[in-house]
Amino acid sequence: MAVPAAPAPPATEQPEFLESCDPATGDVIARFRATPVAALPEIFARAHRAQQAWAKVPLRERCRLLGRLRDVLFDRRGELADVVTRESGKPRVEALLTDVFLALDAADYYARRAPQLLRPERVPHHSLGAQGKRGWVHYEPFGVLGVISPWNYPFSIPMGQIIPAVAAGNAVVLKPSELTPWCGALVGEVFANAGFPADLVQVVQGSGALGAAMIELSGTDRPGAGVDKVLFTGSVATGRRVAQACAQRLIPCLLELGGKDALLVLADAPLENAARAAVWGSFMNCGQTCISVERVYVEDAVADRFIARCVELTRQLRLGHGLDPQTDIGPLIHERQLEKVEAQLQDAVARGARILIGGVRRPDLGPRFLEPAVVERVDHSMRLMQEETFGPVLPICRVRDAEQAVALANDSSFALAASVWTRDRRRGRQLAAPLRAGAVMVNDVASYYGICEAPHGGRGASGWGRTHGRLGLLELVHPKYVDVDYLSWWPKAWWYGYNQTLLLAAERFVEFLLAPTRQQRWRAARGALAMLPFRRPGVR
């Protein structure tokens, strides 16, 4: 079912200061001076100068600095996790694993593997290679990348894009979310600590208006003035605006947008683990994860047991401040988000859904706490099953069989990730094929995002392009084909000097290479040999 194209609210005006708030208490914990839009031209000019120098630094040396970055991240890991928790509200264990560790691991991965991944690649030739030439694909940096990030993984998302970007020889201007400026500032700080050149990774602070201004400044008619490519992670509505602005200026963009990930529970699933995965996958980071479990389709035969277990597990969860090690679930990021989730729940109930547990505010804990909810009797007429739910809600839908589960999972404009739970691993892999998603996990959820080699990205309303792994790295470079001919003195047969003989030779050549039967190919070869030499150097 298609989600109507929601118009994005216009990017808000750029304020003078950004306040970093603890979402658990609503208290302001830090203030940052916003970057004036007027400062952008100078910032980008510096970025372009830094990039040109950086591109000349040997890849091994760039990777050595990435190794230093890994060490800085390791040394500062505790402090980084604290800031992520205080600014985004997520439990500290999640901040450590899903923000700090992912960045650390990415630095380690690209420090070790980038030389191999970015090595010029020999291109084996299919037919013209017979003409005495060799070819390679060289990977060149894009230039200056504009990274525009969301608040939900305020450290790992930008780091996961910037690390491979600088490995590939790019400079970056990062605009973090206005809700998490502190984490954004830390991104700039750790690159400086590691000894990366000044201006190679710059952080600008501001609202959506600043992100829009970064793109407005750019264009193919203004090389060196703004971004050469935009890496955008955020909502569908903003993604649409970014894509439009980039299209007008003919700038490429990568879009990592929302998700509505389905989890399929087959009758032979390891039920206890499937229930645990559904609960964790749906509620981690308070459900504010692009690849969180947003819909469960469970086969009738095991539905009662599965649902009962999900409710039981949900009842055991503890809400609280993320800095308390006992906390499983923190607050939502802001009041607007809470209201959106409540509206989806109300709409679902009005259409016949039943909330089995949760879904109520907990003002006793703080202004933005919502009890995690398990909802059944849901169908696709409900907003809860169509729109992205950025909150702790687990809607469960009973299905006849796996085929119906796949059909319903695919009935969405989003296509980011999905998971299948079954003891039959082969069947699980087979079911991955018809599922419309950028990633399918069999018997696990979401953890592929932490596998450096695994590409991440979606299709449809979930965006386009990939981050992470080799495919993600290729988004950050211009592939350049370089061809070397070893017969420099020999004029090519197809050059000027067209005549009847050349035409006949060309016909034999095509037949020799591509005629369907071996007999035809031999006949063509004999015909061509009989015509030799049809062209000699310097002879017309």
Ligand code: NAD
């Ligand atoms: P958002 O779209 O509101 O904002 C994202 C970023 O875009 C922010 O930095 C914001 O300031 C900036 N922005 C706003 N208007 C802009 C404009 N006109 N031009 C340029 N930049 C502009 O998203 P959010 O609320 O910060 O993040 C939540 C969304 O991000 C969810 O939909 C979630 O699914 C998605 N997300 C996707 C992935 C993924 O990998 N696919 C990962 C994390 C989050």
